[in-house]
Each structure stands twice: as structure tokens, then as C-alpha cells.
Amino acid sequence: MTSLPDTSAAGQKKLGLVIDLDTCVGCQACAVSCKEWNDQGMSAPLSDRDPHGADPLGVWLNRVHGYEAGEGAEAQGVYFPRSCLHCEDAACVTVCPTGASYKRAEDGIVLVDPDTCIGCKLCSWACPYGAREYDQDQGVMKKCTLCVDRIYNDNLQPEDRVPACVKACPTGARHFGDLGDPDSAVSRLVDEREGYGLLPELGYKPVNKYLPPRRRDAAAAPPSLASLAGEGDGLTERFFRWADRVLSR
Amino acid sequence: MHPAYSVILFTSLSGAGYGLLGLLGLTAGTTTSLPGPGTLIAAFLLAFLLITGGLLASTFHLGHPERAWRALSQWRSSWLSREGVLALATYPPALIFAWLAITDHDGGLLRVLGLVTAFLCAITVVATAMIYASLATIRQWHQPLVVPVYLAFALASGATLLLGFAVLGGQMQPGHLILAGGTLVLALLLKTLYWRAIDQEPLDLDMGKATGLGHLGRVRQWEGAHTAENFVQQEMGYRIGRRHAGKLRRLITFGLALALLCVLLTAVLPGSLGAFGVLLALAFTLAATLVERWLFFAEAQHVVTLYYGAERA
Amino acid sequence: MAEPRVETSLKSWDEVKSTTCYMCACRCGIQVHLKDGQVRHIEGNRDHPVNKGVLCGKGSAGIQQHLSPARLTQPLRRVGPRGAGQFEPISWDEALATASGWLAEIRASDPRKLAFFTGRDQSQALTGWWAQQFGTPNFAAHGGFCSVNMAAAGLYTFGGSFWEFGEPDWEHTRLFLLFGVAEDHSSNPIKIGLGKLKARGAKVVSINPVRSGYSAIADEWVGIRPGTDGLLVGALIHELLRAGKVDLDYLQRHSDAAWLLIQDPGGAEDGLIARNEAGEPLVRHRSTGALLPAKEAGDEAALHGACTLADGRKAIPSFQLLVERFLDEAYSPERVAEACSVPAETIRRLAAEIARAAFEEAIELDIPWTDSQGRRHEKTRGRPVALHAMRGISAHSNGFQTCRLLHLLQLLIGSIDVPGGFLYKPPYPKPPPPGIKPAGKPGQVEPGKPLPGPPLGFVTGPEDLLVDVDGQPQRIDKAFSWEAPLAAHGLMQRVIANAAQRDPYGIDLLFLYMANMSWNSAVNVPDTIAHLTATDPDSGDYVIPRIIYSDAYASEMVAYTDLILPDTTYLERWDCISLLDRPISDAEGAADAIRQPVVAPDRDVRPFQDVLLDLGARLGLPGMTREDGTPRFPGGYSDYIVNHERAPGVGPLAGFRGEDGEAKGKGTPHPRQLERYIEQGCFWRSELAPEERYYRFANQAYLDWAVSHGFLPKAEPITLRLYCEPLQRFRLAGQGHGPLLPPERERARLTRYFDPLPFWYQPLEEEAIGDAAAYPLHAVTQRPMAMYHSWGSQNAWLRQIHGWNRLYMARARAEDQELADGDWVALESPHGRIVVQIAVMEGVNPDTVWTWNAIGKRSGAWNLAPDAPEARKGFLLNHLIGELLPEREGGYRYAASDPITGQAAWYDLRVRLSRASPEEAAAAQSQPQFATLPQPPGSADRSRLRQGPAGANHKPDRGTA
């Protein structure tokens, strides 16, 4: 199923994540909860090699980087979670020789079929975002499934039918929803906060969006406080004169 | 990009095989000067060996080689799949062509099958090259010159092989010399142009663009996502230093130049000395191709490295 | 071709059990999913008051902790020399017989010879009580090296504290100031709260030398120089006073601002609060000038002006002293700017922003309430400025006073327990300070008898100290002595060194629980190791003759133990998160919780609490044995949790009490209590009505509620304290007054530091070094959010994130020293030298270097490969921190800790940094390296990843179309 489904139709469901870089504190909760869920869900296991040794090497579907933008004290710290963006023009899918990689027509989720993947790794080369991690022990490619085994899972409480990383995120920096629906909460967030997709120049058209850090403007700062009025006396006298006035009101 | 030895071996060997096979086809299609049956048998055998060996080698790096057949299914979109399909599609006409050629069949069918084989060889090599050239994620691969370079190297190694068979079979003709010399020059020229192109092309992606945070100032990674390495870093993070790249490029240039020199020597040297020259030419061509392939990977920088701390890509 | 069909309704578990996470001390509610009785995965409990469904990275990695190959598997007895890590397995019978034999001997002769200290433990209500029953005063938990400065400063000021006893009003605050917090105990609640502030667009300011984590998303980062927050806050107070931006009504009504202080320089009562015969504080009536008890003056008490007391001595209100101190130019922004490396204009702007939020953006909630004087307020007024602080303040030797300064700021703008401000968590507020006094005075420790009170408490004057007539400390850690009078949590960091030096006396048995004292909680690792193995030159015996330790894992401390009592993991036992301990309440309700065993241990291990009760019964400790000598809690800890009563009707759990299980807070034990907890998701919560939620120090409805729950003895208003009279009592002692006088050498310290009004002083280590240029850099640590102290490194997942640490420094500073990211450097303090690898960043105060805490591991520990990066590249700053300050006049070396509380001053550390030698750089290893520890017998194979049934063989059913 290497050809991409036509997702241009209006109303086409495009499920994805919206990640608020203004709120993410880099706690790694999303990364570990993702590891945990997917180590036992449909992607299980996410192998870990040499787990207690000198060179551990594990498969994770979500990673959180720490960046700084700017220089010196003016620099801004930004944490940056990175997982599959479920691109509309997902070359990771079209390069796949076996059809193991595919994008679901019904909701746009990009998946790998572990039963047909030959582990050629070409899709990981085609992904600009580093979202595909090869499982050496299993010999197949793994990637974020958008928790397709949670979001439609009848065995979970309705409010828990969200990706594991979204449920876990303590700051609420991760939002899940239909970005194909312009009125969805996530689409509105993207509009309000000028959400953006990564590397538009490459043309992958990621569905996931990032909300940029808010502008920190010092402009709204109030003027420095004025000293209490009153000439001649020391500050303490002025203060208590003011205090008396206030208290005898 | 991490140089995967099986892929390097595959593209170099099968490239030589397709070069040789294709040139045999082309010779049959356009001339009447195929070498004699003994030499031909050896040449075809080697060509099929190289092609098949290369194809097999390419499955070594698969996680599930037993499922390799599945790779034939997605020819509509995937160059890897197309390559597989084309590689397989090349066998029937090529085998018949080889049979006809060896059995000294002379006529239209041989000619047509020769041309068909040559064409299939060429587009198989093109498909191989397109696997790389189609990846927008790697600037050094996403390049108009990648396909010509692959073709030229396939031709050069094929032509050198052909020259070798001709010399060893005592059936050398000036055409063989010109072909080997010419394709070596072509390979060297195209590769040099390629290097110039990738060196001149601006590194216009940086961490600021990758993260979309560039408007806030220069972006640097201060804390990696994890201290342990991961697959993406191992596979995509490999990048050879500028100095080493320069050295290796000179090595490739030097190798091709030496191969060319040996080809020229073959022309002027008599008998067994000529054979020695052509063997040297072959060795140099193959070595240069292997290093070229290795460097093709090692020099390539994947966009994803930007997320892992690379300044530019 | 059709898409493969995926099974989207996988059910990979067959059972879900609630319990409480213990991957850190935050204590979130979790739901453990099990398949065939094995842990499969863990999710946050959406109903739980702490985490509301979210789960941090550590919490999600619980399965790897639970199945860790570093788990201890059986009781062990040391066979080789201490520290060599050689053990033989023994049975529990033998282990318990040995331990109770040792303990019985001590109890019969001198109970002080037992030092019982517990670390990350959450059952202090049990362990403290056990120590009391045993009769030793030598008990404490980790608070002394952790955050006693925060706890004590808050409890002595407003009867609550930043440290877990309160939280910002996340719903209403407009300006949030976060001082020195990287992660904190309220890991998830703080993150949930920050998320709320962000969603509302409230302003977050982080004051921190490092811009990471919470500071990275702050709207403003103030990259302060470590140890100088007191100056910054003093200057903010200066600015607010200068402009008259203080809430006088609030101070009038709820604080001691008007209380009169005796002004009798040189007199024995100078600076004490003037009181009438009934002991009530006196104030001066503003218009009549009459001196009368504070509660009678109402709002008419004068806030300034001297007066004469009946006995002729002068007196002034405490507020006057305060105003005079902080209006002084010494606290002007210009004067402090350079020292704290915050520009004066930033300080002025911050003050203006505080004033604007507090006074111009004051909020009023439509919640009527009635104060304790019977006045009804139609609205609840709030000052939406909230502060929070933790170890960045606490871990300095000026931390107590600095924290008091923060509270002063809060009080002055009237933002404690008001909408938008800092809110108490029940059972707080308590009267400042709470009325419990430490037991263990001379004569209170008797062979074979329990202590007459708990070992820890709150002293209010020299008469409460645990010292003898010569001023000698009675406790092994010297808590509640002249050296650390307000050591409310004890001084765990001093125990090993003091015991090894028999100062103040030798002990027979060191009994530790859940504390990695030979490694990351050692102030100075090489010295601590030497102390643990020190032998008596005469007898050749160990100076600390016996060490018993309960750990669940093969930590660095295990090797230094004579008898190991292996504990279960947190998913295999009962635990009680009690209101008698560190509560999990939130501002809107009281809450407590339990852990239930969700799986049975598969090794020969026992829950430590069961073991402790068993030992108690074997020793015949009164609370743990019946009249007939049989164990009082034969069912172990769960039996104790349900049936133990601390006071009539008050037990470890406040929920589901009484005959029918409906009583809240107080009630007779309810036999089905644990089942009720389990039915509810393993927690209980009693929510406050809106009118009970604010001004709780003077909110009648709340005070009645608190009494009904057993949190307060009487429904009386609580006065907030600008002025800390207990400190003045110590200061007077330092000046030679009072019946109990300190040894001569303590006097200057008491006089200088025990100022009842907070002030800033230079951190002691810095002062002692003298020449700042010799050690120009500050060195601090931060908690990584995805790692918990030492115990996370055994976790196959977490160690991939933090497998080793580097030393972060400012890029500009590195460039000045011609250093680049990844270079190896030598870091030297007056106490030691380490070799580490650097990383550069922008967001760090240029005079500061820092690293993640407790990532470095000793080779061989935690069942990691000996060449694991944790050991070979990771490092601890602890090797550089001195236990003692350099010699003072008279040759005495004080502990490097806060002179008031004894809090370990980890972040006072000063260092210099230079390029490592070429050999060191080439070795690419951190230094020092310690000998590799062997695996304890019974350790699991580390090369295999222990997964649940989720492991490699699991392949969910899937269909293909």
C-alpha cells in the first residue's frame, strides 16, 4: 500500500498531535509513557539491547531534545519532543518496497505492518524527522502509531482513548485531535497560536504541528514604583505617615 | 549516512555486472564484434555472478531476508521495488541473449535481445541510483548527477571488465580500449562535477529551520534527547570529516586515473604484459568504485542530524 | 491492495489494580495493568488528587524498576571486610534473630547507641514512632540534608511551608515567582500547575542560576548568582516599602506586625515580645495609646511608635523594626545588584510587577466567609502573586533566613492563603511553630524504656535543646544542640562522620533504611567511605561496630553493611501515605493514600515495615506488643495501618474510620478500611467547601473543620509571624542571658545568625574561603526530571536518557578559558579534585557551573556492567563538598550547614576549573574512580531485559484482511 491515499478532500480526517513548545518542560514523560505503552501494545516489544551494560541501545518512538535559541542571557530554552508527524506527503511510505509502510486512508495515520516489513530501513532514510527507529532484534521498522491501539480501543475508558504520551504529559503540552477539521480544538489552537509544521521546504506536509514559544515582551512592564510622597523626612517616616493614613481610613 | 557494507558491495558489484552485461548487449546490438564463445561464456558468467552476488548481498542487511520477495510489490511508487523488479526482469532476456550469443546465433533476435538487455541493465542501474537520488532528506544524494555517476561507474567497471576479457581472450580491439578509457574519463568527470556540485550547493538547512525556532536566534542543542545512542544516530549520524573526505576524493581520482593509465598501457604493451595492465586497471577501477560508494554514504548528511546537534545540512 | 487490518481494540491486560507510585516521593495514583498476574503497564489514575491521570517519565518506567536485575533477593550477612561487598545468604529467621539480638542488647544498656536513620522513606510516622518506642533519640529521616530550611522557615513563620505543606493557587495567580526549583517533590502537580498558568497566560518568573526545565518555559528568567536570593528579595521588599505597596490590613489582622517588642539593649529580655501575665502579646492602641492584648485591639493596634511598658522598659511594634531594616539603603536595588548579578532595573521592574499584580489586579471571588472574630466577608479578596521555592534556597547555609525573607515578602503583600497566592494544604496551617518538642533530653533516655515524646520537633528556646549542662549535644547528629538548634528534621548527613569520630559519643549500631549513604547522599563520598570502614587503633574493631541496612536494590551502600534486610519493590507491599507524615493533600482538600501489593514478591524479601514491626514485637516494644507479650500487629503493616491509634481515634489513615467507615479524620479503627481505600483507587480525600478554602489561619469554618478532622486541637486563629521570637531567645543566650548558656565558642554564631528578622548573609563556605578569586565559580546540581536520585540508574529505560552526566558551563565563560563542548576539565574545591567532561550552554549564570544530580554511579553497583557510562563518565559533585567548614578561631570546625537548622549546604560549593591533563583527557574517564563492587549473591542476570509478559515473546493477535 505504498501509494498514498488521496487526502485532499475536504473533511478528510487527519489525526495528529499539536505540541506546545511554550509549555513543554522537557520532562520526558511522553517519551517514556510511549515506550511503555508500545512495549506491550501492537508495536511490542520495543527492544532494548545491552539494557544494563555499557552501550544500551533501545527503540523509542518519541524523543525529547533540549535546544536554546539566541545568545547569552537573552537565549530562550525550548524543549522539543519529536515523534512521527504523520505527514501528508510521506515519502517514508512511497519509498517502501514492500507496502509494509502505509498511510491509513480513514484517518491519515502512518503505520508499519510488522508482518510484511523486510527491515530494509529505506523508510528511515526517507524520513527527515528521525521518526522511524529500527528494531534490530525484531528485524522490522518501528514508529509512532499515534497510539492507534488506544484511540479506538473499546477496552479503555472513553477519556483514556488518547495517545499514551498525551495522557501522560503533565503540563498538558500535547494535544491530540483531527487537524483535518478546521473547527476541531487542535485546529483552532494551531490558528490562534500560529502553529507550524516542520521543514516545509521539504514538502512532506506534516500533520502534526508545533506551537511556538510565546513572545516574551517586556514592553508591558509597569513603570518603576514611585517613592511615597513627602519631602524632607527619611523614608521610614514617610512610610509610617502613609501607613497611618491608610489605616485610619 | 552510515556506510552499509552490503549495500556498497551490492551497488559496486552489480553495477559492474550490469555494466559488463549491458555493454555485451550493446555490442551485440550495434556491432558484430562480440568476442568468441570461450571469452563470452566467461564474461557472461562473471556478469551474472556479479549481478546475482550483488543482489544477494543487498539482502544481507535486511531484517527479514526471507521476506525479500515482498520488495517486488510496490513498483508503482518505490524505486527500491522498481530496482528489484527490473533486476529480475533483466534475467529472462539477458539469459536468452547470453544463450544466443554463446551459441553463436547471429541474427535479428540476438541484436534485439542485446539491445533489450542493455536497456534493462541501464534502467536497473538508474533505478538503483534513483533510490538515493529520490531522497529529499539527503542533499548529497538528491542530485541530478547521482544517476549519471552511477551509470558512468557501472559503464566504466563494465568496460574495463570487457577490455579484460578481450585482452585475455586475445580479441582486443581498439573499440574496447576507447570504451574503457572513455567511460573511466566519464566517471571521473561526472564524479568531479558531482563533488563540485555538492560543495557549491549551499547548506541551507540549519537547526533553526529544522526546529522552526530560527526566528528566536541561533539555535543550538544543549541537551540531547538521551545519552545512549539510538538507531537514527547510528544510521544517519555517520558523517566523515571534511579532511578525510578530501583525502578519499583524491584517492578515488587517483584510482580512476591509474586505471586509465593502465588501460593506455594495455594499448601499448605487448601480450602478457598487456594482460597484466588490464588486470591492474580492473583492480584500480573496482577499488575506486568501492571507495566512491563508501564515500557516497559517508559524505552524505541526513537532515535528521540537525535535530541531533549538527549545525547545518 | 487493501490496507492491512490492525486490531485497534487490543486488550493486553486482564486485570487493573490501583496503587500509589513510588518512583519518586510525589506519590501519584497509578493503575497497574496486569496480565496473568504479571505487571504489564502502568497508567496514571485520572481520579487521583495528586496527578489527575498524568504520569511522569519515572512513573511510566516503573515496570523496569520492579523487574530490575539489581533487586536484592535474600537476606545477607557480610563475610569479607566492610566495603568489599562479600556476603553470604542467610534465612530471615537468622537475620531477624541477629538484628533483634543486637538491638535488645542496646536497648537494655543505652538506647542512644542505636542510630536509626531513614532516607527516602514515606513511613516516618511508623519509623519515628518505632524509634520512640525503642527509646533512642537518634532518629531522623532525610530532611536534614534535604529541605529542613524550607520546612522550618515556613513552619516558624506561617505554620505551613513551601516544602509540601502548601502550593500556589494555580487557578488564580497572575504572577508566579519560582525560586530555585528544578523539579521538586510535587513533580506532577507543579507541571500540571505550570500548564494551567500557561493556558491562562499568567506570568511565570524563574529565579535560578540555570535556565532549564521549568525555567526554560518561564516568561522571565532571572539568572541569579547562587546564594544571593536573600539580597534580591530584600531589595524587592525595599522597593515595595518605599512605594507603600504593602497590605497593611492583612498584616494588622493576621500577623504579629503590631506586637510590641521589648527594647532593652543588654537586658535579658531585649527583643522578646512584650506580654501580659496571661502570656498574651501586647500591642499599643493606635488612638488611645493603651497597651492591651493583641486580640482585644482588633484593627486599632499601632504598627509603629515606641511606647513604655508597665515596668518602664521601652517597646516598639515588630513592624517598625522590619520597616527600618528594609528601607535601609543596604537593601536598595543598586546596592545588591552586583552581588546577586541581577540588574537594579530588573529588580525595580519585578517589584513594580509584584505591586501591580497584588494591588491593581487584586481579585475578589464571590465566596462569602466568616473570620474567627465573627466578621462576615461578602467576598474573598485575593492578591494574585504566588511564590514557590525549594532547594535552590534551602541548600545554602543562609537558607533558613533567605526562606524567611521570601515569606516576609508574601506576608507584606498579603498573599498567603488568599486567592491567587500561596495556599496551605491541610492539615496545615498549624501554629507557628507546631507545638511538638523533641524528646531526648538528659534523663529522658532510659534503658528499656520508650522516649517520653517523639525524637523530632520544634524548639522555641534554649530550654528545649537536647544538650546537657555543659552544652554537649545529646543526639549523635547534634540536632537540637547549640550547633543546630532548630534542626527540626535532624542532621542525617552528620551521623556517619560523628559516629566514626565518636563525637559526641560512639554508637553500637547504625540502622539505615532507604538511604544510599555511602554515595549520593554522602556530603563527601571518600571521607564517608573512610568513616564507614574506620577501625579503632586499639582494638582493631570497626568504630561503628554494626551496620544494618534495608534496601531493595544493590546500591552503593549495600557493600558497607553487615546485615542486609532486603525490601520489596513498591508494587509488592502495603504502604501508608499518612497525614501524620508528609501529606498528599492539596489546597482544596485533605488526602491520604495507600499502596497495596499488586503482585507478590518472587524472591525471599520482606516489606521493611513488616520487618520493623516484627523486630518491635521481638524486642517487646510497648506499642508493638500486647500485655501478654504477643505481637500487637500479627498481620504486619496492614494490620498496623488499620488498627494503630496514635491518639484516640487518630490513626495512620484518616479516611473511612469509625464503625461504619464513614468517619473522616477521627474515628475508631474500621476493619474494612483498606478495602474501602482500594475500592476508591487507594486514596481518600476530604474536600473543603469554597468558604473554607482561604484565610484558613483565621477562617472559622475551616478551623472548625480542621478540629473535626483532628488537625488542630482548638479552633483558634493562627497569627502569622514576621518576627521569629524563638531565634531571639537563642540570640539572647548568645549574649549571655537565660538559664541555659551556650559554650563560649557558640556565642558569636548565635548572636550573628539568630536574627529574629530575616536578613541576608554570605554563605558560610564562601565567607570561609575568603578569597573568592581562588574559587571563582559556584557549583550546584539539579534534579533531572526523568531520574530519581541514585535509584533510577538501574532502570533499563531511564538510564538510556541519563546514562552519564556532564558539567554545564556558560558558553562565553568556556570560550574565555578556551574550552569547548566535550572537553575534559579538572574541577577543584578546597576539599577535593574531580575530572569531568563539560558541556556548554547559554542559559546559565556565568559564575556558575552545574550538573545533574546523582547520575554518577560506582562501578559494579546497581548490577550495571562495571564499564557502564554511569561509572566511567558519570560523576558526583559530592566528592568536592566538605562536611566541615575550614577551621575557625579556636580551631573548631563547624559542619558546612545552616547554623540555624543544620541543613546541609550542598549548594554553597565553590570551585575552580581548568583543563584536564592530556593523559586525563585521553583517558576520557571521570575521576575519581572507585574499586568495582561485586554483585551481591542472588543477583539476576543483567544481560537479559526482564520484561513482563509484554516481553519479546509477546505478539498480539492481529488480523489481516
Ligand SMILES: Nc1nc2c(c(=O)[nH]1)N[C@H]1C(S)=C(S)[C@@H](COP(=O)(O)OP(=O)(O)OC[C@H]3O[C@@H](n4cnc5c(=O)[nH]c(N)nc54)[C@H](O)[C@@H]3O)O[C@H]1N2
Ligand atoms: N550533590 C548533591 N547531593 C545531594 C543532593 C543534591 O542536590 N546535590 N540532594 C540531597 C537530597 S535533597 C537528598 S533527599 C538525598 C537523597 O539521597 P538518598 O536518600 O540516598 O536517595 P536515593 O539515592 O534515592 O537512595 C535511596 C536508597 O533507597 C533505596 N530504595 C529504593 N526503593 C526502595 C524500597 O522500596 N525499599 C527500600 N528499603 N529501599 C529502597 C535505593 O536503592 C537507594 O539505595 O541526596 C542528597 N544529595
Ligand SMILES: Nc1nc2c(c(=O)[nH]1)N[C@H]1C(S)=C(S)[C@@H](COP(=O)(O)OP(=O)(O)OC[C@H]3O[C@@H](n4cnc5c(=O)[nH]c(N)nc54)[C@H](O)[C@@H]3O)O[C@H]1N2
Ligand atoms: N525527578 C526527580 N524528582 C525529584 C528528585 C529527583 O531526584 N528526581 N528528588 C526529590 C528530592 S529528595 C528533593 S529534595 C526535591 C528537590 O527539588 P528541587 O528543589 O527542584 O531541587 P534541585 O533539583 O536541587 O533544584 C534546585 C534548583 O535551584 C537552583 N539553584 C541552586 N542554587 C540556587 C540559588 O542560590 N538561588 C536560586 N534561586 N536557585 C538556585 C538550581 O539551579 C536548581 O534549578 O526533588 C524531589 N523530586
Ligand code: SF4
Ligand atoms: S514523520 Fe517521518 S515517518 Fe512520519 S510520516 Fe513523516 S516522513 Fe513518515
Ligand code: SF4
Ligand atoms: S524497513 Fe520496512 S517499512 Fe521501512 S521501507 Fe523497508 S520494508 Fe518498508
Ligand code: SF4
Ligand atoms: S502517539 Fe503513541 S506512539 Fe506516538 S509518540 Fe505518542 S505515545 Fe508514542
Ligand code: SF4
Ligand atoms: S510530557 Fe509534555 S512536558 Fe514532558 S516532555 Fe513531553 S511534551 Fe514536554
Ligand code: SF4
Ligand atoms: S512524579 Fe512520577 S515518579 Fe513521582 S510519584 Fe508521580 S508518577 Fe511516580
Ligand SMILES: [Mo]
Ligand atoms: Mo531531598
